[in-house]
Amino acid sequence: MKNFAVLILTLATLNACTSAHLRPVTKGPALMWLGRYDPIESKSLSDVPEQVRLKVLDHLRKRLGPFADRLKFTGVRIVDFDRLAHDEPSSKDYHYEVYAYDLQFEFQMRSVGIDSYTAQIKLRSDGSILQEIDLPAFAESPEKLGFISLEHAASIASSKGYEHKALYPQIVYLEETDSLAWKFQEKIPDDGLVTQSKVIFVSAHNGEVLLKGTSSSITIGDRASSCKFHLPKAAKRPGLTQALARRITFASQRPFHMWSEPSSQSNCRASVRRLAWH
Numbered sequence: 001m002k003n004f005a006v007l008i009l010t011l012a013t014l015n016a017c018t019s020a021h022l023r024p025v026t027k028g029p030a031l032m033w034l035g036r037y038d039p040i041e042s043k044s045l046s047d048v049p050e051q052v053r054l055k056v057l058d059h060l061r062k063r064l065g066p067f068a069d070r071l072k073f074t075g076v077r078i079v080d081f082d083r084l085a086h087d088e089p090s091s092k093d094y095h096y097e098v099y100a101y102d103l104q105f106e107f108q109m110r111s112v113g114i115d116s117y118t119a120q121i122k123l124r125s126d127g128s129i130l131q132e133i134d135l136p137a138f139a140e141s142p143e144k145l146g147f148i149s150l151e152h153a154a155s156i157a158s159s160k161g162y163e164h165k166a167l168y169p170q171i172v173y174l175e176e177t178d179s180l181a182w183k184f185q186e187k188i189p190d191d192g193l194v195t196q197s198k199v200i201f202v203s204a205h206n207g208e209v210l211l212k213g214t215s216s217s218i219t220i221g222d223r224a225s226s227c228k229f230h231l232p233k234a235a236k237r238p239g240l241t242q243a244l245a246r247r248i249t250f251a252s253q254r255p256f257h258m259w260s261e262p263s264s265q266s267n268c269r270a271s272v273r274r275l276a277w278h
Helices: 050-070 081-087 089-093 150-159 238-247
Strands: 007-010 025-027 030-033 040-042 072-078 101-109 114-123 129-131 168-174 179-188 194-203 209-220 223-230 257-259
Touching: 025 168, 050 101, 050 114, 081 089, 114 168, 150 168, 150 179, 150 194, 179 209
Parallel strands: 007 257, 025 114
Antiparallel strands: 007 030, 040 072, 072 101, 101 114, 114 129, 168 179, 179 194, 194 209, 209 223
């Protein structure tokens, strides 16, 4: 574990398609692994100090507008920093800030193919935002309240050369565009060591193709050892491409996401599909 100070495991379900129909997708919470320390888990908002609780709820109402009413609180993870220092002494050397509160909210939109989406916002002890909620600022951009369906997005991916029957769909948040996107991944035949996939991101709001390229990863034992995302030479949005390229460049001792197939979640064997964009 010396190569990585912290590991974030994203509990996201990669839903395969059956025949020509895609199953609704589920996005679970991203959990930060803190060595031998386990954060306190609670299903009650009352376990968050009132001042912090009122501050974050007011922020969410201002950022999300009417969409905030769709959210259902599902839980909070609370870090006791004295206990963290005791159980995981190396935490003092982390090159990033650990949250005090990780609040999770769920919404469903089955009509467009979202079975469940867990959004998270991470806070410091005083209630200030450490990591913004992974949802668009709907109050500022009400046009993003519109969604295209999973099937519609899949047809767009197919028109760009992606095989509909081979797609693995996900719903993801892109910080650079402050939008939700349908992510489709199509595996490419490989040599058994390097896993490669064609990946395309389609805006969940208007169907625009935001990014497409090829991802590759290597898994040795139960640890993914490298990850690259090959961006197209000619990008529709050079600024966006450059920003994403900077964020998905691998660096050791920094948090990253691991995407695991449902069949391999039990023993944590997984390949890095992409790095966190936040």
